[in-house]
Amino acid sequence: ERAELVFLACPNNPTGNLWPEAAVRRIVDNYMGLVVIDEAYWPYAVRDHLHLVSDHVVVVRTFSKLGWAGLRIGYLIGDAALVQELNKVRLPYNVGRLNQAAALVFLEHWDVFMEIAAKVRAERARLSAMLAEIPGAEVFPSETNFVLVRVPDAVRADAALKQRGIWVKNLHGTHPELHHCLRITVGLPEENDEVVEALASVFREAA
Structure with a gap:
């Protein structure tokens, strides 16, 4: 009840299920802590949750599930003010130049x-x-x-x-x-x- 952070795997691993939209929205609407929606498998799902991003909801994704597991590149989508705060605790140089270059190639062939x-x-x-x-x-x-x-x-x-x-x-x-x-x-x-x-x-x- 006093949790300050909630993670939702959408879709979930290892079950493969996608939480119902109503269930996710109920959590987002009634919980005022930080909600992290993990969309590692979003390319294979019927919907995503970008429309729920707000001042307390972020979406995280990765390139790993699209065949680039060794790249270890992920990204977060969220409110600009919240991202600025998260950047304060992000490790410096956490993504190498080679990984960044590979990610750009990935995006060019999206x-x-x-x-x-x-x-x-x-x-x-x-x-x-x-x-x-x-x-x-x-x-x-x-x-x-x-x-x-x-x-x-x-x-x-x-x-x-x-x-x-x-x-x-x-x-x-x-x-x-x-x-x-x-x-x-x-x-x-x-x-x-x-x-x-x-x-x-x-x-x-x-x-």
């Missing part, structure tokens, strides 16, 4: 990266539909570049996938709500076909 994001969204829908066809699999809605799926035995599935050279994130045991869940990053069409076939074969063998 349309290309947005096209890639659109392809990922389309492939995400196809991957989700294929996973849903696997008996016993429960696929959760995603607004990110990955899909969360609950399977009958995540530990067994993860081990079997590794034997095939396929790496996913086994979330079983990390939280009660993630019981037997796997997080699968959306890949190329042939990669997605391969992971679905591998998962399906694991549970065909177990049947």
Whole structure:
């Protein structure tokens, strides 16, 4: 109740869900501390939250989820007066010249990266539909570049996938709500076909 800072991951990792607009707005309208909306995965979502930026709401983003994870470049969008205050505690020289130069190249080719994001969204829908066809699999809605799926035995599935050279994130045991869940990053069409076939074969063998 006395928190001075609230972080909202929109969309969320590792679930992939996007908080309802009404829920986010309710927090923003009723909480007077600093609200940070983390939009690391915004290129893959149906909406963003820039319209909520105010004197106590900021949005943070990164280039990492668009294929530039090693660049370690992010940015904050907020009210000018608030940004000025945040700059007072920002570490000096926190972004190197090479990173800055790479970021400029990224921005010059922004349309290309947005096209890639659109392809990922389309492939995400196809991957989700294929996973849903696997008996016993429960696929959760995603607004990110990955899909969360609950399977009958995540530990067994993860081990079997590794034997095939396929790496996913086994979330079983990390939280009660993630019981037997796997997080699968959306890949190329042939990669997605391969992971679905591998998962399906694991549970065909177990049947």
